Amino acid sequence: MSLGKIFLGVVGVGLVGVLGLGGCLYSGYNRAVRMDEDVKSKWAQVENQLQRRYDLVPNLVETVKGVAGQEKEVFLGIAKARESYFQAKESKSISGQVLAANQFESALSRLLVLRETYPELKSNQNFLKLQDSLEGTENRIVVERQRFNDAVKELNTFARSLMGKVYTGLARVEKAEYFEVSQDAKAPPKVQFGSP
């Protein structure tokens, strides 16, 4: 074999190698971007449901106030939790929003405990309907949160893998935070308010 042929062979192999590497980088980069977008869109879904929950709350509170007006502490707790959520949202802090959302759950459970103290709430049609809507929203939050966490898991697992580190670095994609449910949330994760 002549030197020229060997040279060509090496160049050929080199070219294939470069192309292969390029292909890997290309698909890895895309994958990182795709996962990041998935996490972002799933978070948007979670935010939608959270927003819906906070929109429903004032009505619910008004209905309860009509019956149990003197329980000021409970209403204050709810108002505060709502406030802190919107603040966190303003500052675009996901972890802040998560914290506020979890705080809200314990405030909400305190509101619902009032049903025992004021049983007339249970026969108030308005209250029952609002309760249904709120329960529905809480359930939706559970579902969207699960989907969000699944997407975060995928992204984080990828970002921690050997080649994934490279790709996410290239694409400037960062690991995401899970939507952890706080351990001291009094309300059970699967919400079922209305058992007679």
Added chain:
Amino acid sequence: MSTRAWQDSIRGLGFLLAICFTRVGHAEIFISDPGTYVVDQASVIAAPHRESIERLLSELHSATSAQVKLLTVRSLDGEDIFRFAQRHAERWVLGGKEKDNGALIVFVPKSAEQRGQIRVQTGYGLEPVLPDSWVGSLSREVTQSHFVRGDYSGGLAVMVDETARRIAQSHGKTLSGGVGRLRPSGRAQGVRKFWGACFLLFLFLMMMMRAAVGRRSSSGWRGLGRSRGFHGDRTGSWLLGSLLWSGGLGRAFGGGFGGRSSGGSFGGGGGFGGGGGGASW
């Protein structure tokens, strides 16, 4: 090592592997979609109700593309009904791909181990049509009027009826089947009855014609001992009989002929966001 020792260690290893791969704790129940609209695992639905529900949901599906199914189970095995319904609704993939027009009604009869429960899981597409508060109210109402008294079959028929009607109404359609506490009123029915009557008249005329033709050919065949001529007559009266028996004059022009297929479970889509409502007793 001796052969004996090898055998023992292999057995030990096998045992270890078996443990590693065995799931501890009970597996989640999953009931696969058999294709019908009514999946009565708990056997609480009486035959006539099952048929009418099946027909109603089939009609709903063809008229509005909304795919609603009813699933009854004896036991949730300790699982929360929301989770159970959500799991099944997602995997059964109900509702058209673009519209996510599906809903799953899950029912568990009251027993020694658990409360009786009803849950309607609505897909994204049906959430505006079946708001949580409406579903909750309906569930409570039917629970009080039927389920607490043990009338599971009748109660389920009413639930499906109300749900289907509401969905149809949102699409501007009325359904002809079902149990119906509220009958759709007005022109739609009147028009159906008119065309139904025309159809019957047509059939009657066909029968007369067939009979006339039949008689002529039967006399020709008599020599061979076959009375083929009467077939036309019999076919006509069979058709007429079955129409009358199925009870829907309008059905001849309604979904009846087209919608005979079983519940389509292979549609794509089926996004369920966790919406819906229910009740327990």
